[in-house]
Amino acid sequence: xxxxxxxxxxxxxxxxxxxxxxxxxxxxxxxxxxxxxxxxxxxxxxxxxxxxxxxxxxxxxxxxxxxxxxxxxxxxxxxxxxxxxxxxxxxxxxxxxxxxxxxxxxxxxxxxxxxxxxxxxxxxxxxxxxxxxxxxxxxxxxxxxxxxxxxxxxxxxxxxxxxxxxxxxxxxxxxxxxxxxxxxxxxxxxxxxxxx
Numbered sequence: 508x509x510x511x512x513x514x515x516x517x518x519x520x521x522x523x524x525x526x527x528x529x530x531x532x533x534x535x536x537x538x539x540x541x542x543x544x545x546x547x548x549x550x551x552x553x554x555x556x557x558x559x560x561x562x563x564x565x566x567x568x569x570x571x572x573x574x575x576x577x578x579x580x581x582x583x584x585x586x587x588x589x590x591x592x593x594x595x596x597x598x599x600x601x602x603x604x605x606x607x608x609x610x611x612x613x614x615x616x617x618x619x620x621x622x623x624x625x626x627x628x629x630x631x632x633x634x635x636x637x638x639x640x641x642x643x644x645x646x647x648x649x650x651x652x653x654x655x656x657x658x659x660x661x662x663x664x665x666x667x668x669x670x671x672x673x674x675x676x677x678x679x680x681x682x683x684x685x686x687x688x689x690x691x692x693x694x695x696x697x698x699x700x701x702x703x
Contacts, residue, residue, distance in 0.1 A: 511535050511597075515604040518634050523641035526591060529598040536600040543606050544569035550609075553681055560677030568668045573599060575664060576657055580639060583653035589643035598642060602635040 511531055514524070544566030551561045577596045584591065609627055636654060640647040672678045 508535055508538075511539065511601060515601050518602050518638050519605065519630075521634070521637050523638050526593045526595070526598065526642040529595075529601065529642075530593050531597045536597045539604065540569060540573055540600050541566055543600075543603060546607060546609075551678075555679030557677060557679070560672065560675075564668065564672040564677045567672075568665065571668060572661055572664060573603070575660065579657050579660065580650075580653050583656070584639065584643045584645050584650070587643070587645040587649045589645045591643060595639070595642075598638055599635070602638045603631065605631045605634065 514529065517524070545562055547569060548558075548562040548565035551565060554561050554564070573596070577594070577599050580599070581591060581595050584595075605627060609624065615623060632651075632654065636647050636650045639645070639650045643650070669678065669680060673680045
């Protein structure tokens with residue numbers, strides 16, 4: 508686990524090793540990814556009072572998003588003639604480690620917290636794009652294009668998982684969120700039912 512943490516700090520300093528160095532024992536990125544989901548659940552108070560449900564939802568969503576992103580970006584990089592000598596999963600998980608400090612921004616005033624969140628998101632994207640570009644030999648611009656292309660897919664995934672979590676009783680969707688999801692046309696029948 509210490510190697511994984513050291514690699515996180517190296518990635519934050521934009522130091523990237525060959526992809527083979529990010530092939531960790533399966534439980535290490537799994538534990539880190541689960542912890543990231545638990546931490547992210549702390550910022551979901553608008554999803555109701557079921558704390559265990561919110562944690563379960565965020566852990567599940569974090570896992571799904573990471574797995575889908577890893578598959579998508581791997582496909583995207585191979586289209587760019589990248590020869591990947593292993594799985595990108597460990598690297599993607601470690602590059603996401605900056606999310607550990609995002610909850611600290613909640614202690615700041617709202618306008619400062621919004622700015623800090625934006626800076627952390629930008630830094631996280633820089634770290635991820637740089638790491639993927641270095642291990643794949645594909646240009647940073649192409650990697651960034653892949654990350655941007657994945658964003659709408661992530662929104663659809665979020666809407667679908669929110670709807671399922673709402674149907675299962677894990678979360679309670681606010682009325683404005685239901686209306687927005689219906690307006691965008693991505694809400695499932697479960698979300699439509701609670702809006703009635």
